Amino acid sequence: MVATLPRVADVWEWLDAVPDPEIPVISVVDLGIVRDVALEGETLVVTITPTYSGCPATSIIRLDIETALREHGVRDFRLEQRLSPAWTTDWLSQKGRRKLEDYGIAPPQPGGTPAHCPRCKSAHVKRISQFGSTPCKSQWQCEDCLEPFDHFKCI
């Protein structure tokens, strides 16, 4: 039997359908942690980079990527981890940033202050804590609608 090699563009599309386990509205591609997809001979090599070094989602993300590749019939693949250049919120896709805001999480802004409340869009916001429900978020509150919200930390 002659196996057909996966097309790199298709693989990117498949991975763009793998949700982040903690923020399921965005994909692992939106998050910027899939750094490279390439064929080495007949082996598909997917390179990923961790967001925060202790992020417990990293191992789940690896598993979800493996599962997605298998579901698309890829048998010969390898996942590689790359630390440098270190992950930065600049790698979040525009689509990902939009989806975050729709979901109620303020997307990262240079300078570390969210542009506005993701619900009522007021710019009157204050930081409650540098840390939030996951390693990648901090806690803020809107001073107009008073709703607390998460901000995707800028790193």
Add this chain to the structure above:
Amino acid sequence: MSALFEFLLRQGDNALVLGHRVSEWCGHAPVLEEDIALANTALDLIGQTQMWLGLAGEVEGKGRSADDLAFLRDVWDFRNLLLVERPNGDFGHTMMRQFLFDAFNLVHLTELANSTDDRIAAIAEKAGKEAAYHLERSRNTVVALGDGTEESHARMQAALDALWPYVGEIFENDSVSDELAADGIAPEPASLRAAWDARVQEALAEATLRHPEGDFAHRGGKTGVMHTEHLGHLLTQMQWLQRAYPGATW
């Protein structure tokens, strides 16, 4: 034991032991936000541990994983600074210890990002971002509590005075650091003191805290020669599962 392996154990054990100490606050911090912040800080440190000890195991070449090194060594094998094995004390004491360590960690990692060893440079680049974030919080907390109420000020001064004798060890050179500095792998600890002093003095002044005098230094942590009794107690908690059920995985 090679100098490189020894150095990587120092890096990994600092992150591991401090990460464990900070995790002891989980569910006990004075307010919910601080509880979450402490847990996240601990998580970052444990993540950094995996990178450092993972590389240590690779360099050693005996097939030991980061988990093996974390859970199957005894007190005398650990190479962390005495500072990080100190008990938590009150919240202010924990934050003062964190500040003193974060300031060192950031200054050190910034230099390590230029290491001639690419693997070390990559870990340092990653961990340095987290250390900068930790330092922002620990510094601001030290300032807020130092320049806070009479009670909080007194507690922060007491914490600083109690922890100061553990500062000297951080910056001591020895044969391990000499060898790595000669190869451009890691800076001499003594060379980091000025940058650390600048950061710490600036924050202590804003916190209205008195800079301790005297340079007496407890030592023996990073060489493994003499840890305090506290490390053994910490390991009984951290390692009990692997000790009770050797080889258990999930």
